[in-house]
Amino acid sequence: MIDKKEILKKSPLFSGLTDQEIGQIEAIGITKKYVKGELIFSEGEKATGFFVNLSGQVKVYKLSADGREQILHIISPAEAFAEAALFTGSTYPAFAESLSQTQVFYFPKESFFGIIRKNPQLSLNIIGGLSLWLRRFVDLVEELSLKDVSARVATYLLDTSVRSGRELEEGIVFELDVSKMQLASRLGTISETLSRVLRRLREQDIIRVEGKKIIILKREALKEISSGIVR
Amino acid sequence: MIDKKEILKKSPLFSGLTDQEIGQIEAIGITKKYVKGELIFSEGEKATGFFVNLSGQVKVYKLSADGREQILHIISPAEAFAEAALFTGSTYPAFAESLSQTQVFYFPKESFFGIIRKNPQLSLNIIGGLSLWLRRFVDLVEELSLKDVSARVATYLLDTSVRSGRELEEGIVFELDVSKMQLASRLGTISETLSRVLRRLREQDIIRVEGKKIIILKREALKEISSGIVR
DNA sequence: CGCCACATTGAAGGCAGTCAAAGGTGGTGG
């Protein structure tokens, strides 16, 4: 069983709130469960509330006319998503789908607005959360527009190694937390291309790949590729 | 001479505020003037405040290692920019440069924070502004990743025609408010490619182009191209 | 009038996507 309140407390969205305030928020939340691959909301659907991920992974993504997919973000536990949809137009701007067995907290718009009005701190937290999203999207635009796939892959590997890597003698080791298909979609490419890029990095002895386990052997070389100096 | 207060009132960022509150805000603002092509701030620079455009145009953009440019947004009068930089990391995430003779209002971080604390309404306005930025960036990501250049051009023409077009008997007429180089950079491409796309649209009698003046002859055809059904 | 930045056009090449097929892996049920 998941301690929902604990997870809410971990979310930056609710930081600085009193226990009582978090209790109020928990009280208006509705727990929803999804199996792997279930649709949480669709692009264009009326936005009736927003979500906090409790457990599992959720991908937020766009689809093209011919079915190609661009993942905007993969939501980890304690992260909020679709907050912005409450404040702009009234529809969700993308799709959201569970990547695994997932539990989310759903907060209906109206009741949440009631709480915001009474908590100026909450407004500031929301501003912080939106600003973070904004920065992520600026980075994503930069990558898609100004970097080739190798650079995007290198950037992702470096970022992930900083977030969750362990420095061993063989190199910096970490596990991809998503399938390579999802990763490709997040990086604005397809699994075939990702596969080829990883192979080239392997052949240059910059990384080692064992399934989802990645070992960075030459951090500096990756950095150069990441910044677009070399390919 | 520009009536700064009038422009502040027009900005959604300050809507719902009393005259007195807007007066306070005006009081902490510093007017800055730039000639065409001047740098307002650089990526990575410490974010000491944010801006509201009073007159002229400002481009906010990213640069690649080899000097290619992606415009994130072109700021029109009464629009705020770099608000988000106040709330995330302390640096500007992109460059800003004047595209014409420009006047901006600059609000230093600290004094503005003082005002925010006393005005919950202002927080809500900021949330609205950030949400709007977010939606724009989601759209930009979608375009860059999932649409080809023709579709992006078509989308831009349609959007602009809705914003500033006049329906005449010859078609929907409007003026591009930026040079084709800037437009190309905004659309994630280069002027040569944009030129070719516009030529193809001309040859198909979907639009007419007379310098910066665009006349949409076949709106439906543009819509199909915009959505990626045809090219 | 001449300069300069912007715009257009053509030719050529490259990065990445598409198509097709084989290889690998994990999970489920017999």
Next chain:
DNA sequence: CCACCACCTTTGACTGCCTTCAATGTGGCG
């Protein structure tokens, strides 16, 4: 426990959109 199956991953060959490079056209402004 193992065999089967579905899905993911990898590899190869090919295609195409877009960029790059180069040259010419054009319009505004000193």
